[in-house]
Amino acid sequence: MKSPDVEALERQVEECTRQLELANLARSHFLAASHELRQPLHALGLFVGQLRGHTHEPEQMRIVDQIDAAVSALNKRFNALLDTSTSNTGSFGPNDAIEISTTPVPTRASLDVARGKLIVVIDDDPLVLEGTCGLLRSWGCSVVSADSGSALASLVDRQRPPDLIISDLHLPQGETGIEAIAAMRKVSGNAIPAFLVSGDTSAEATREACFNGCHLLQKPVDTMALRAILNRMLKKKESTNDRQ
Secondary structure, three states, X not given: OOOHHHHHHHHHHHHHHHHHHHHHHHHHHHHHHHHHHHHHHHHHHHHHHHHHHOOOOHHHHXXXXXXXXXXXXXXXXXXXXXXHHHHHOOOOOOOOOOOOOOOOOOOOOOOOOOOOOEEEEEOOOHHHHHHHHHHHHHOOOEEEEEOOHHHHHHHOOOOOOOOEEEEEOEOHHHOEHHHHHHHHHHXXXXXXXXXEEEOOOOHHHHHHHHHOOOEXXXXXXXXXXXXXXXXXXXXXXXXXXXXX
């Protein structure tokens, strides 16, 4: 026969187990919701970046600046909410993972670095895909886009390998951006510069990207940060070609 102390301890263990299960369930639901919310936020920032390139009147520029500021404030508050909620559930926050990619500091690079370059964009979210491609075209890039790696292979002119690949991490039918990048490199026979953009802020996603040597930016990404990494990778590619 169990003593009252043992029975009390067992009840405490059962309650702790139940609370942990509830916390893990809440964490899973929150992370799933945060990924869904990051997609339109990211797309919104991309469209604001495009709008800035088409706006020249002072009053119009003022309005675009205000929209941009509002989007930036929304992004910061959303990230703060994510940090607080994940820490309350005992999960990894975006600053806890190894070699997590933070937003790079915008650098004053030549505006012509990306002009004329062929950029491949892979994303299964239509708004993000349209926003990214439109922004790249406004910077003078040529763009080939698809919603998956398998759909992309037939679209790229093999006589001209892409200069850079931008891919979402999670693609349809279980495919990853890491696999899509590897497939494109194999088809072209070149070590094409590439980076990932994802709304998945989990430590597992970050570790997977790092393990495969892929730089990972977390959505929503500031357009200046996007341009900074784009220019940096293209400049590095040009420097490598010059040395060969």
